[in-house]
Amino acid sequence: MISSFILFFNASYATIMSGKIWSLFIFPFLVCISFCRCSPELPAGDPDNGGLFLPEGFDALVVVDSLEGRARHLAVNHNGDIYVKLRFPDSIGGNAALRDTDNDGKADIIETFGDYLDKSSYGTAMRIHNGYLYYSSVTRILRQKLTGKLVPDSEMELIVTDTQPPRQHDTKPIAFDKKGNLYTPFGAPSDACQEDDRVFMSPGIDPCPILEHRAGIWKFDANKKGQFQRDGEKFATGLRSVVALEWNDQDDNLFTLAHGRDHIYNTWPEIYTVWEGSVLPSEVFLKLKKGSDAGWPYHYYNQIKEDYFLSPEYGGDGKKQGENVDSLVKPLIGFPGHFAPNDLLFYTGDQFPEHYKNGAFMAFHGSTSSAPYPQTGYFIAFVPMAKGMPSGPWEVFADGFAGVDTIINTSDAKYRPMGLAMGPDGSIYISDTEKGKIWRVMFKGDKGKFGKAQLAKMEDRKKQASNIKTPDEVKDIVATEEDGFFPKTGNMAEGAKLYNIHCALCHQKNGRGNDRFPPLNYSDWVNGDKERLTDVVLNGLEGEIRVHGRSYNNVMPKQDHLKNEDIALILTYIRQNFGNRSNGIVPEEVAKVRKATTKSP
Secondary structure (H helix, E strand, C coil): CHHHHHHHHHHHHHHHHCCCCCHHHHHHHHHHHHHHCCCCCCCCCCCCHHHCECCCCEEEEEEECCCCCCCCCEEECCCCCEEEECCCCCCCCCEEEEECCCCCCCCCEEEEECCCCCCCCCCCCEEEECCEEEEECCCEEEEEECCCCCCCCCCCEEEEECCCCCCCCCCCCCEECCCCEEEEEECCCCCCCECCCCCCCCCECCCCHHHHCCCEEEEEECCCCCEEHHHCEEEEECCCEEEEEEEECCCCEEEEEEECCCCCCCCCCCCCCHHHHHHCCCEEEEEECCCEECCCCCEEEECCCCEEEECHHHCCCCCCCCCCHHHCCCCCEEECCCCCEEEEEECCCCCCCHHHCCCEEEEECCCCCCCCCCCCCCEEEEECEECCEECCCCEEEEECCCCCCCCCCHHHCCCCEEEEEECCCCCEEEEECCCCCEEEEEECCCHHHCCHHHHHHHHHHHHHCCCCCCCCCCCCCCCCHHHCCCCCCCCCCHHHHHHHHHCHHHHCCCCCCCCCCCCCCCCHHHHCCHHHHHHHHHHCEECCEEECCEEECCEECCCCCCCHHHHHHHHHHHHCCCCCCCCCCCHHHHHHHHHHHCCCC
16 A cells, blocks of 8 residues: 555656646545545534434534425435435325535435325335335335436336235335345234224234234345235234334344334223323334244233233233243333334444444334323434344433423424434434434544443433433323313313323324324314214224325224213314314214114124
8 A cells, every 4th residue: 555655656746747737736636535545524513403412422414404295214325315215205206315416414406206106105115225225105115226316217116015905004114134135014904903903992803813914024035026925924923013124234133123002001991000001012122033923912011020911902911921921032122112113223334433333223203192191202212232132221312303392292293203324424314204304413523532421411311301211100290180081170171081081192182193193173074074973983994094185094993882972072072172163063963873883783
């Protein structure tokens, strides 16, 4: 190397002396390329780090403040181009491509592309692998060869098709191993495989028929076009909902962060307390081997007791563990319930301090069902790793996305972190689902001095922030007796109390819903046909609907166990609140619909 440099210097010096003055300008640049291997300096961070709280030594900037269609997962190419899976792709294509042309870290060019054919429902994946851009809808995994252009002009290849129509928990995140295989989940269209999904005290079906073709992860050939589920191999089971999936190249294993089930208190209030419903079951960090079983629907993981327990649908009471617990895959970490883990990234870059090398970054999208306690999640966690196992307790890496100190309703959160990607220089990129905002996080401190002192403020947030800590059962309640979670001693209208007990878990206390459940304000479903609305409450609703131009595809559980008087009070309340100004519903109208829609034995 040194001898080459000396020869280069002598030749350049001779050229300069011969009168070719241009060498004076190009010489330093060539020396840098040949000898120093210089890389462009990191761009300046935003003065407020884009609103984020980060460990000492880190800066952040906002790459783009908002994307039409918002954002799910994202990927960064070797030249810095960013590709984003859009959350609401209607009419604009399924993906966005971003480019920074002046190296200030901000996206100057934004283009959308990719028609998924079923784009009324959002997908998840956006990954770059072996020169291809892979992305998904809820029923298809596609890829395009990257050609050097910002928007690839290569053929769109259909790799995997899910032949079942979109249903709840249908996502298609993807991961790749070193042998040319692709992994993706097929979600369970149920909360706990009940006879009546999410319905009060509905028993579980035993054996659960869903497990044969759903609630697991399948392995496919990453390069073969035209595959269906039958062409893949079932790799792991007992996984109700997976959005965060990644292969760890250092450990050479598949990892996931799995969503726990919902409604454990609301459907089984005689067994569980409101507090237990807020913090359980756990969201689990798992290393998966071929044949791994994560327990769903028969078992759930309790991170407080650090073990699996029998689900109430199958005879559990919060204490029984049931059979075959020892055969279930042991979580590496059990996070609190409802954090909503939506992406996972193993850090292989060199920009960050050694503390982060090969560790796991995790995006927690945030809860929708933690009431009457604060909604939780809405931050980026980090787990230090060594040889495929946690080497220390989990940490808070980035917080502040929500923009408020206490999140009571999901809609209170200004931003919700969703996707993670690493850039070619080792920067970390984070996407948001609410406005399509993207941050770039960079380290500019002294890597040699990075340690506990630089992490101290983030450790304090882990212990104190209402969206991160496990709430105190008494002190941290953000609802009152009038909200309906406790004995009805307040002066709030009876309909409001009943609404907060039976409906606010999904549609939220303010009626604005969230990304999974539709809003009630100004909705034709609420203000339109009375009989249709009453039928939905009595008999439930399943399948895709559109509210305010957006698609929702979850399950509305039937509430036919409620008295006609109570249903009338709830429906009158929602038709006359949240900005709605429709006339009320009386018990006789509910009774009429109940009689007309009740199936004969």
